[in-house]
Structures are given as structure tokens and as C-alpha cells.
Amino acid sequence: MTIVFYVAGAVATVSTALMITRLHAVHALLYLIVSLLAVSVVFYTLGAPFIAALEVIIYAGAIMVLFVFVVMLLNLGEQAARAERALLKPSMWTGPLILAAILMAEFVCLLTAGSSGRFGGAMIGPRGVGASLFGPYLIGVELASMLLLGGLVGAYHLGYRKTPKPEVG
Amino acid sequence: MEMVPIRDGFILAGALFALGLIGVLVRRNVIFILMSLEVMLNAAGLAFVVAGARWGQPDGQVVFLFILAMAAAEVSVGLALVLELYHQYQSLDTDAASRMKG
Amino acid sequence: MLELLWLVPAIPFAGALVLAVLGARMSHKSSTIMGVGTVAASAIISILIAAEFLSSPPATGMYTQTLWTWIDVGSFHPQIAFYLDALSLVMMLVVTFVSFLIHLYSAEFMRTDEGYSRFFAYMNLFVACMVTLLLADNLLLLYLGWEGVGLCSYLLIGFWYQDPVNGRAGRKAFIVTRVGDTALAIGLFLLFHSLGTLRIQDLLHEAQVQWSTGSAYAIAATALLLGGAVGKSAQLPLQTWLPDAMAGPTPTSALIHAATMVTAGVYLIARTHVLFELAPPVQFAVAAIGAATLLMAGFSALTQNDIKRVLAYSTVSQIGYMFLALGVGAWGAAIFHFMTHAFFKALLFLAAGIIIESLHHEHNIFHMGGLRKELPIAFWTFVIAGCSLAGLPLITAGYYSKDLILWSASISAAGSTALWAAGIAGVVLTSLYTFRLIFLVFFGPVRTPVSGRPGLAMTIPVCVLAVLSIVAGFDKAPFARFIATALPTLTEAVGGIAETLSSIVAALAFLCGLLGAWFVYQRNPTLATAMVENLAGRALHRFWFSDWGMDWLYDRLFVRPVVWIARVNKADVVDSIYVGLANLATFCYRVLSLTETGKLRWYAAWIASGTVAFVAIVMFL
Numbered sequence: 018m019t020i021v022f023y024v025a026g027a028v029a030t031v032s033t034a035l036m037i038t039r040l041h042a043v044h045a046l047l048y049l050i051v052s053l054l055a056v057s058v059v060f061y062t063l064g065a066p067f068i069a070a071l072e073v074i075i076y077a078g079a080i081m082v083l084f085v086f087v088v089m090l091l092n093l094g095e096q097a098a099r100a101e102r103a104l105l106k107p108s109m110w111t112g113p114l115i116l117a118a119i120l121m122a123e124f125v126c127l128l129t130a131g132s133s134g135r136f137g138g139a140m141i142g143p144r145g146v147g148a149s150l151f152g153p154y155l156i157g158v159e160l161a162s163m164l165l166l167g168g169l170v171g172a173y174h175l176g177y178r179k180t181p182k183p184e185v186g
Numbered sequence: 187m188e189m190v191p192i193r194d195g196f197i198l199a200g201a202l203f204a205l206g207l208i209g210v211l212v213r214r215n216v217i218f219i220l221m222s223l224e225v226m227l228n229a230a231g232l233a234f235v236v237a238g239a240r241w242g243q244p245d246g247q248v249v250f251l252f253i254l255a256m257a258a259a260e261v262s263v264g265l266a267l268v269l270e271l272y273h274q275y276q277s278l279d280t281d282a283a284s285r286m287k288g
Numbered sequence: 289m290l291e292l293l294w295l296v297p298a299i300p301f302a303g304a305l306v307l308a309v310l311g312a313r314m315s316h317k318s319s320t321i322m323g324v325g326t327v328a329a330s331a332i333i334s335i336l337i338a339a340e341f342l343s344s345p346p347a348t349g350m351y352t353q354t355l356w357t358w359i360d361v362g363s364f365h366p367q368i369a370f371y372l373d374a375l376s377l378v379m380m381l382v383v384t385f386v387s388f389l390i391h392l393y394s395a396e397f398m399r400t401d402e403g404y405s406r407f408f409a410y411m412n413l414f415v416a417c418m419v420t421l422l423l424a425d426n427l428l429l430l431y432l433g434w435e436g437v438g439l440c441s442y443l444l445i446g447f448w449y450q451d452p453v454n455g456r457a458g459r460k461a462f463i464v465t466r467v468g469d470t471a472l473a474i475g476l477f478l479l480f481h482s483l484g485t486l487r488i489q490d491l492l493h494e495a496q497v498q499w500s501t502g503s504a505y506a507i508a509a510t511a512l513l514l515g516g517a518v519g520k521s522a523q524l525p526l527q528t529w530l531p532d533a534m535a536g537p538t539p540t541s542a543l544i545h546a547a548t549m550v551t552a553g554v555y556l557i558a559r560t561h562v563l564f565e566l567a568p569p570v571q572f573a574v575a576a577i578g579a580a581t582l583l584m585a586g587f588s589a590l591t592q593n594d595i596k597r598v599l600a601y602s603t604v605s606q607i608g609y610m611f612l613a614l615g616v617g618a619w620g621a622a623i624f625h626f627m628t629h630a631f632f633k634a635l636l637f638l639a640a641g642i643i644i645e646s647l648h649h650e651h652n653i654f655h656m657g658g659l660r661k662e663l664p665i666a667f668w669t670f671v672i673a674g675c676s677l678a679g680l681p682l683i684t685a686g687y688y689s690k691d692l693i694l695w696s697a698s699i700s701a702a703g704s705t706a707l708w709a710a711g712i713a714g715v716v717l718t719s720l721y722t723f724r725l726i727f728l729v730f731f732g733p734v735r736t737p738v739s740g741r742p743g744l745a746m747t748i749p750v751c752v753l754a755v756l757s758i759v760a761g762f763d764k765a766p767f768a769r770f771i772a773t774a775l776p777t778l779t780e781a782v783g784g785i786a787e788t789l790s791s792i793v794a795a796l797a798f799l800c801g802l803l804g805a806w807f808v809y810q811r812n813p814t815l816a817t818a819m820v821e822n823l824a825g826r827a828l829h830r831f832w833f834s835d836w837g838m839d840w841l842y843d844r845l846f847v848r849p850v851v852w853i854a855r856v857n858k859a860d861v862v863d864s865i866y867v868g869l870a871n872l873a874t875f876c877y878r879v880l881s882l883t884e885t886g887k888l889r890w891y892a893a894w895i896a897s898g899t900v901a902f903v904a905i906v907m908f909l
Contacts, residue, residue, distance in 0.1 A: 019190045026198045033202055033225055037209035042217050049221055052202075056232060059198070062190070063239040068247045075254055080224065080261050087265045088217060091272055097215075104214050104279075113211035116896055117204035123903050124200040128193050141244050149244040150251070157248070161255040168259025175266035211893050219888075284886030 022062040029055035040101040042088045046081060053077040067143040195236035202229035216268050216278045220261070227257045289340040293353045293370050296334050296380065297423065300326045301416035304409050311405030323408025324391045327415055331388040338381050341372065342770075349373055349773040350489075352425060359428075366486055369425035374774035378623060378767075379422045379555055382630050386547050387415045389749035393638055394539035396745035397645065401537075407447060411543065414440035418548050422555060427476050427486040430556070434472070434520065437549045438465050444544060445536040457535040464529040468519015472556075475512030478505070492562040499566050506567040513560060514570055514577075517553030521607050524581045528838050530604055531588075534596040538641030541596060546603050546637050547630040554610045554626055558619050561775060565617070571702060575615020579710040582608030584836055586717030590724070591833040594651045595640050598725050601835075602677065603633060605714065609693050612711060616703035618696030619775035620768050625689035627767075628760050632676035632686055635753035639670040642742045642750070643729065650736050653725060658734035665747055667730050669754040674726050676757040678719040678802070681795040685761030690715065692764065695790040701781040708785065712797050719801020727809040 029052050036048035053076050060069035150158055202225060209222025231250040238246015268278070275282050303326030311319060341351070350373035357367045372380075391411060398407050414437055421433025446458030480486055482505050483494040499506045517523075522530035533545050544550070557564060557574065564571045582605045589601035606629050613622035643659060643666055644651060660667050676686035694715075698708035768777075785793075808815050819825050831837060883894070 022190050023194070026194075029198070030201050030205070033205045036225070037205060037213065037218070037222060042215070045218060045221060049225065052225065053228065056202075056228060059195075059232065060235055063195070063235055065235050065239065065247050065250075068235060068250050071251065071254060075258065076224075076228065080258055083261055083265060084217070084221065087268060090269065091217075091278070093217075093278075097278075101215060105212070109212055110208075112893065113208045113896075116211070116893070116900060117208045120207065120896075120900050120903070121200060121204050123900070123907060124204075125197065127907060128196050128200075139242050141238075141242070141247065145244040146247045146251070149248050154245075154248050157252055161252050164259050165255055168262050172262040172266045175263065175270055207896055211889060211896060214889065280888040283888070287884060287886030 019062075022059060025055045025058035025062065028052075029059065038105075040098045040105070042093050042097070043085070046084055046088065049084075050077050050081050053081065064140045066140060067146050192236060192240045195239075196233060199229045199233035199236060202226075202232065214279050214281055216271060216280055219280065220264055220268070224257060224261070227253060289336055290346075290351050290372070291353065292333050293337060293351070293372060293423065294355060296330050296337070296384065297370075297416045297419040299329050299333075300412040300419070302326070304413035304416060307405050307409035307412060311409055314405055316399075316404060319405040319408060320395050323405070323412060324388070324395055326412055327384065327388045327391045330415065330419070331384040334380050334384045337372070338377055341377055345773075354425070363484065364480070364486075366426045366428040368429060370423040371425040371488065372423065374771050375555075375558060375623065376422050376774075378627065378771065379551075380419055382627050383418055383422065383548050384415070386630050386634050386753075387411075387418075387543060389752060390539050390543045390547075390634060390638070393542075393641070393746050393749040394537070396743050397539055397641055398537060403447065407444075407537070410440050410443045410447070411540070414444070414544060414549070418552070421552055424488075426488060427479065427491070430488075430559075431472065431476060434516075434552060435469065437544070437552060438462065438469065438520070441465075441533070441544050441549055444540040445533045447536055447540065454535045457529075457532040461529040461533045464526050465519045468516045468526055471512045471519070472516025475509050475516065478509045478512060482509070488559060492560065495563055495566060501566050502568060503566070506563060507570055510560075510563050510567040510570040511573075513556060513563070514574060517556050518577065519553075520556075521550050521553030521611070522604050523553070523577050523608060523611060524584065525838070527581060527585070527604050528835060528842060531592075531597050531600045531835065534594070534600050538596070538637060538644060541600070542634045542637035542641070545600065546633040550603060550607055551610070551626050551630070554607065554614065554622055557611075557614045558623060558775060561614075561619055564614075565776075568702070571615055571617070573615070575612050575697075575702070575707055578608045578611025578613075578615055579707055579714075580608075581605065582612065582714040583710060583717070586714055586721065587832045588835050589721040590717065591829050593654055595643070595653050595656075595725065595729065596637070596651060598653070598721060599633070599636055599640060602636075602718070602721065605718065606633065606677070609690060609711065609714065612697060612707060613693045616697050616700040616707065616778075617776075618693060618700060618778050620771040620777065621689070621692040621696050623771055623775070624764065624767055625693055628676065628685040628689040628757070631753050631760055632673040632684075632757040635669055635673040635750055635757055636677065638746070638750050638753065639666045639673065642666040642746055643670075646738045646740055646742070647736045648739060653728045655735050656729045657732040657736075658730070659738065660730040662734065662738040663741070665742065665750065669750045670730070671726060672754045673757050674722045678722045679715055679794060679798050681791070681798065683758060685757050685759070687794075688761030688764050691791050691794055694794055695785070695787050696778055698785040698790060699778075699780050701779045703781075705785070708790070712793055715794055715797040716801045716804075719798045720805050723802050723805035724809055727805055731810060 032048050032052040032055060036045045036052060039045040039048065053072060057069045057072040057077070060066075060072060206222045206225035206229060209225065210219050213219055213222065231253045234246045234249045234253070236246070238244065238249075271283060272278055303322050307314070307319065307322055314322070350371065352369055352371050354367050354369040357365055359366055391408070394407065394411070398404055401407065417433045417436025417440060419433075421430055421437060424430035424433060442458045442462040445461055446455045448454050476486065479491060483491055483498065485491055485494065495506065519526045530545060530550070534541055536545075564574065585601045585605035585608065589598050589605065592598045592601060606625070610622045610625050610629070613619070613625060642663060643656065646663055646666075647656065650656065672684070676684035679687040679690045681687050690711075694708055694711045697703040697711055698705055808819070834840065883890075
């Protein structure tokens with residue numbers, strides 16, 4: 018199981034790294050989907066099968082599809098790819114790389130200093146999660162539903178465009 | 187099932203987060219920025235699940251669920267805004283939308 | 289009757305308030321009744337009080353009326369209280385009576401002026417403040433009156449404010465007297481700090497107990513009081529404001545700058561005579577200042593061509609005589625001279641006012657002439673007053689008072705023959721410039737025609753004052769006896785000049801001046817112009833004309849540096865701290881607004897680095 022964890026982790030990291038360096042939007046999207054799938058496998062090894070399924074269904078299945086729809090709608094073609102190449106000069110990477118490196122270093126420092134535990138290994142399936150959701154985290158569920166309603170209304174309003182009147186005659 | 191040290195889980199989450207951060211800071215195309223933002227959110231959720239698995243409780247998974255819901259709402263609104271931005275400026279370059287300068 | 293004492297300052301004060309608030313809406317007649325009536329009431333009450341005081345004097349020779357406690361802080365509780373003894377009674381009587389005559393005169397003199405009620409408001413306020421000053425029981429109330437008369441003087445000098453020259457003259461008077469007032473205030477602080485009280489009688493008693501003769505405290509306090517007196521009484525070195533103060537209306541010049549306000553310094557020194565006796569060097573300084581001033585002003589008066597300026601310098605000179613008397617310890621003589629001077633100087637100014645008004649505001653004496661026949665009342669009253677001023681022997685009041693001063697200067701323990709000689713020289717000068725004035729204005733050909741004669745309201749006061757200028761001197765002995773109940777008598781030294789000899793020399797000096805003036809101005813008029821034609825003559829003339837160059841000196845010494853500093857400091861060094869703070873804030877704002885580039889990635893980068901920094905801080909600290 019541990020091997021699966023490490024392999025999936027490596028796949029996720031590499032795929033994400035590739036994603037952020039692509040010029041084509043669709044290529045990047047595909048790499049992102051691969052990364053999400055790898056993370057889903059990681060979830061399974063952690064003993065969270067329900068979440069692993071949800072990751073695939075909702076994240077890779079709905080959100081990424083939304084992205085694909087928008088990219089198609091915007092019709093970003095070869096022209097956009099060339100523009101991206103022009104924008105992505107190597108000098109632009111230095112600052113963010115340094116920042117991220119410092120962040121990672123801090124992170125690793127913190128982790129090595131703290132106590133290390135191990136995964137419990139027990140599987141917590143949908144039943145356990147469901148009982149928790151309808152129990153202590155009930156309010157969170159309600160709030161999340163309100164958030165989704167807000168998102169729905171907002172997206173609808175922002176996307177609304179008046180259709181031009183049909184000509185008479 | 188063998189045990190995996192929790193440290194490695196967190197390092198994985200951290201690495202994904204850092205990569206997402208790099209993507210947000212480097213890319214100028216709005217779509218790419220949003221995608222990198224999703225990566226960051228996903229990494230944060232991964233950290234939660236790892237923590238939950240360490241203690242053997244479903245709380246980590248529950249929080250990941252909420253993060254998922256939030257990400258969905260955010261993406262829908264964000265992409266609607268991206269469409270609006272494209273409609274106004276005819277480009278997806280975030281540096282073009284700098285009228286708040288000064 | 290003595291309980292009505294508080295009404296003497298209160299009635300004019302009320303009058304001033306009514307005229308100030310309602311004056312614009314009052315009719316001309318009611319303004320007149322208000323303005324003149326209040327001072328008339330004040331004069332009548334003071335006469336009644338004087339009658340009672342003289343007929344049945346209080347046991348201790350003084351009467352105090354306390355109204356209320358003004359300030360009550362710790363050990364400091366000055367009261368609004370009035371103190372009546374021989375000194376304040378004499379001065380109050382003279383001030384209110386002369387004020388009444390001058391107010392009556394101004395009812396006609398100022399009748400065409402549009403600031404009529406304003407004028408009477410100021411004059412009434414002045415009378416109220418002056419009487420407060422004279423009757424004050426403690427030095428703080430005296431200082432209140434002192435400042436009040438200074439204010440009224442400023443307001444009245446600049447009465448015709450549309451002309452900026454008058455405003456400048458008012459400002460000059462105020463600023464110069466301010467220098468003296470500051471010295472006086474510091475003197476009051478010193479006195480209170482050292483002696484613990486400002487009530488005059490207590491103060492004098494404490495000073496005698498605590499201070500030895502010639503102690504540093506006494507010298508410092510009296511020097512500061514002298515500074516104040518010098519400012520208000522226009523003596524050396526603060527006499528430069530009085531000639532310019534003639535820019536005010538003639539009744540103002542008569543009342544304030546001749547008869548009353550300028551004698552406030554004399555009153556102050558006489559009132560605190562105990563302190564001055566404890567500081568012989570300062571008392572000698574008083575005499576020296578008096579002697580120097582009377583000579584300097586005499587020379588300056590000799591060259592003036594504005595009739596009012598001649599009289600102004602004459603006032604400075606005569607007050608120098610009073611200072612001389614105070615300096616040698618002849619306290620009563622100084623007050624006697626004050627009384628006679630008030631009469632004849634006010635009369636001189638009022639008569640000059642008649643002349644000026646009749647000649648359509650002509651002030652230059654070289655444009656006047658031959659008014660002997662045209663304005664007979666003015667002529668006779670002016671001549672009587674002029675003779676009193678110069679000291680015509682035996683029949684004028686001025687002769688008696690001036691003679692007393694001269695003789696006291698010679699025989700007093702604190703006096704000397706040098707001071708007597710200075711006084712005699714002053715008599716020559718006084719006589720010279722007075723008769724120069726009379727000959728130029730009233731004799732010779734008519735150069736400016738006369739239009740209009742004075743009415744009754746102007747004639748009565750001058751006649752009354754003329755009579756007083758003659759008879760006021762006859763009560764020399766009773767006066768001396770009366771004033772001795774409040775002020776000490778002269779301590780005589782051995783030697784000195786006999787009284788009759790001094791009188792004869794003084795009379796001769798008077799004749800010298802008269803003959804000199806007649807010779808130069810009447811007999812050969814061209815001699816006057818010839819005298820100033822040569823180089824030395826012209827230089828001397830210009831020097832004396834400009835008041836011995838003191839205006840020029842003060843301008844160079846004080847006015848220009850202060851104006852220069854003000855101009856240099858236009859941006860205000862002190863203010864630059866606050867302006868600097870504002871500029872710093874603006875600078876920070878400009879720097880920080882550079883971070884608002886409007887670019888999304890820029891903001892995201894800042895957020896990210898901020899987060900990293902915080903994590904680092906949390907980790908390592």
C-alpha cells in the first residue's frame with residue numbers, strides 16, 4: 018500500500034509541474050485531470066474511499082469539465098499558444114520559484130521538527146462520513162448548500178446576456 | 187496494511203501547494219491562474235484528509251467535502267467572470283485589466 | 289455721602305456700555321445727554337464727596353469702600369475696593385471736573401462727526417478707567433485701570449480710522465506704552481512674590497518692615513514701576529509716542545494726553561512713594577529722567593510747526609517737572625503741579641481746538657496769524673494759559689506750582705543745585721516756545737481767514753479753565769497742608785538756595801524767554817529764518833524737530849530687526865514641525881501608492897511573500 022502511495026504521489030507532483038508549464042490551455046487541463054486522479058488514488062491509500070470517489074466525480078468530473086467548456090467557448094487557438102510562449106520568459110520563473118522554495122523549506126522544517134505519526138490504516142467509508150455529516154457537522158452542510166446557492170445565482174447573473182431583438186419584418 | 191509516515195503525506199500536500207502557488211504567480215492567462223488555484227485548494231484538502239486518517243476520524247473527509255463544495259461554487263462564479271473579462275478586454279491577460287492602478 | 293464713591297467710576301462705565309451698544313440707534317441729542325451727563329454726574333458726586341471729606345475728614349485720614357472679592361486663589365485675594373485719601377481725592381476731583389468740561393466742549397467740537405456716539409463711548413470708558421486707576425485699593429485694580437486707559441487712548445488716537453496714519457499713530461502709542469506696561473506687570477509680580485500682598489497700604493507697610501533702604505528687591509521693584517510710569521507718562525526713553533498721538537481729535541488730546549492719562553505715571557510713583565524712598569538710586573533716576581526730559585522736550589518744542597505738537601512736547605516737558613519733584617522727594621509739589629498743569633494744559637488744547645476748527649483744520653502755525661482780533665476768546669484764554677505754563681509771576685497758577693518744584697529741587701536732601709539749574713533752564717525754554725507760539729498764531733498779519741466762531745458749549749469750558757488757571761495757585765498753603773495727610777513732606781537739607789532767590793531767578797528766566805521770543809518772532813521776523821539758514825542752525829533745527837532723533841534710533845534699533853525677523857520667519861519655523869508631519873504623511877502616501885499597480889499577479893505575489901514571511905516569523909521567533 019505504501020508503494021502505491023508514493024507512486025501516486027510522484028505522478029501527481031510531476032503532472033502538476035507539467036501542467037503549469039504548458040502553453041495550450043487544453044493540454045494543461047488534461048495534465049490537471051491526471052493530477053487529480055493521482056490524488057484520488059492517494060486518498061484511497063489513506064483509507065478514504067468515499068472521498069476518493071467524490072474527487073473523481075466532482076472535481077475531475079464536474080469542475081474540470083466546466084473549465085473545458087469555458088476554454089472551448091473562448092476558442093483559444095494557436096494564436097493564444099504563441100502569445101503564451103511570448104509571455105512565459107524564463108526570467109519570470111525566478112521570483113515565484115524562490116518564494117515556493119522558501120515555503121517548502123519552512124514546511125519541511127516544521128514537519129521534521131514535529132512528532133511523526135503514522136496512518137491508522139483503517140478504512141472510513143461513506144457510512145462513517147455520512148454519520149458525521151448529519152451529526153456534528155449538520156450546520157456546515159446547511160452553510161455549504163447556501164454557498165452553492167449563492168454561487169448558482171451569481172454565475173447565472175454574471176453569465177446573463179441580453180439577446181438582441183429579432184428584426185421586424 | 188502497512189503504515190505510511192504522516193510526514194510524507196504532508197510533504198506531498200505541501201509540494202502540490204507550492205507548485206500551485208508558482209502557477210498563480212507566473213502565468214498571466216486567467217484560465218491558468220484559476221487552474222493553479224484549484225491545485226492549491228486540492229492540496230489543502232489533501233492535507234486535511236491526511237490529518238483525519240492519522241487520527242482515524244472522518245472529520246478530515248468532512249472538511250474536504252466542504253472544500254469541494256466551496257471550490258465548485260468558486261469555479262462557477264470565477265469562470266463566469268472570466269467570460270465577462272474576455273468580453274470587455276478581448277484578451278485573457280490579467281495585466282491588461284489594471285485600471286485600478288494608483 | 290462717602291458711600292457713593294463707587295458711583296464715580298460706575299456711572300461713566302455704564303454710560304460707555306449704553307453708548308457702545310445702542311449708540312448707533314440713539315439720536316444725536318440723547319447721545320450728547322448720555323455722554324456728557326454721565327461725566328457731569330460723576331463730577332458732581334466727586335465734588336459732594338470732597339466737600340464731606342474736607343468738612344469732616346475720617347479719623348485715619350482715609351476711607352475704603354470694598355465692593356467684592358475679585359480673585360480668590362490660595363493666598364491671593366485682591367478685591368474690587370476703592371481707597372480715598374487726600375491724594376486720590378485731589379486727583380479724582382481734578383480728573384472728573386476737567387473731564388466734564390472737555391466732554392461739554394466736545395459736544396460742540398465733534399457735532400458733525402459721524403462717529404459721535406462712538407466718541408463719547410470711548411471717552412466715558414476712559415473716564416471710568418482713569419477713576420478706577422486713581423481710586424484703586426490694590427495694584428491689580430490699578431493695573432486694570434492702567435490697561436483700560438491705554439486701550440481708550442489707542443481707540444481715540446485712531447478714532448478717524450479711515451486714514452491709516454491715525455491707525456499707525458495709535459499702534460505706536462500702544463506698543464510703546466506696552467513696553468512700560470510689561471515692566472509694570474513684572475514689577476507687580478516681584479512685589480507680590482516678595483511681600484505677599486498687592487493691597488497698597490499693606491504693601492507699603494510690609495516693605496518698610498521687610499526691606500532695608502537700598503535693598504536689591506526695592507531697587508528692582510521700583511525700577512520696574514518706574515519703567516511702567518515712564519511709558520505711560522511719556523518720559524525718556526519712551527516719550528516718542530506722545531507727539532504722534534496728536535493724530536486724535538483735539539478733545540482727546542486735551543483730556544488724555546495732557547491732563548489725565550499721562551499723569552498716571554506720576555500718580556503711581558506718588559502712591560508707592562514708600563518703595564521709592566527705600567530705593568534712593570531709583571529715586572534719583574526719577575529726578576534725572578525728569579530733568580533730562582524737560583530739557584529735551586523743551587528744545588524739541590522750540591522747532592515744531594504743528595500747534596498740537598508744540599503742546600504735546602510741552603506736556604512731556606511739564607511732566608518732566610513732576611518727575612523731578614517726585615525724584616527729590618517733593619511729593620506734594622508734584623501733585624500741586626499736576627493740578628495746575630491739568631487746568632492750563634487742557635485749556636491750551638481746547639483753545640487750540642477752537643483755532644483749528646475755525647481755520648478749517650489748519651494745524652501749521654506758520655499759516656496762522658493775526659487771530660488776536662478774529663478770535664478774541666481763544667486769544668485771551670490761550671494767553672492766560674500760556675502765561676500760566678511759562679510761569680508769569682504772582683498771578684498765574686503755574687508760577688506757584690513750578691516755583692515750588694524748583695525751590696524743592698534745590699533744598700531737598702535728595703536734590704541738588706544742578707537739578708535746580710536744569711529746572712531754571714527749562715523755564716527759559718518753556719517761556720521761549722510758549723511765546724513763540726503766541727506771537728506766531730495771534731500776532732502779525734492774517735494768513736488764513738477765519739470761518740465761524742465757537743459756540744457756547746466751547747466757550748464756557750475754556751473760560752472756566754482760564755479762571756482756574758489763575759486762581760488755582762492761590763491755595764498753595766492749604767493744599768500743602770491737605771496733601772500732607774497722605775504724602776510725606778519734604779526733608780530739607782542744609783544750604784541750598786533761599787526761596788525768594790529761587791523765585792526771583794525763575795521770574796527772570798521767564799522774562800528772558802518772553803523777550804527772546806518777542807525779539808525773534810515779533811520784532812524782526814526774518815531773524816528766525818536767518819538763524820536756521822546756516823549749516824549748524826539747520827542741523828540743529830532738524831535734530832530737535834525730530835525729537836533728538838529718537839524715532840530714527842528706535843526705528844533702526846527695534847522696528848527694523850523685528851520686521852526683518854518676521855519677514856525671514858514668514859514660513860514660520862515653529863509651524864514647520866506640523867507642516868513637516870503633514871509632508872511626511874503625504875510622502876509616505878506617494879511611496880505606498882506606487883505599490884498599487886492594478887496588476888493581479890503583483891498583489892498575489894505580495895500576499896504570498898507576506899504569508900511566507902509570517903510563517904517564518906512564527907517558526908523562528
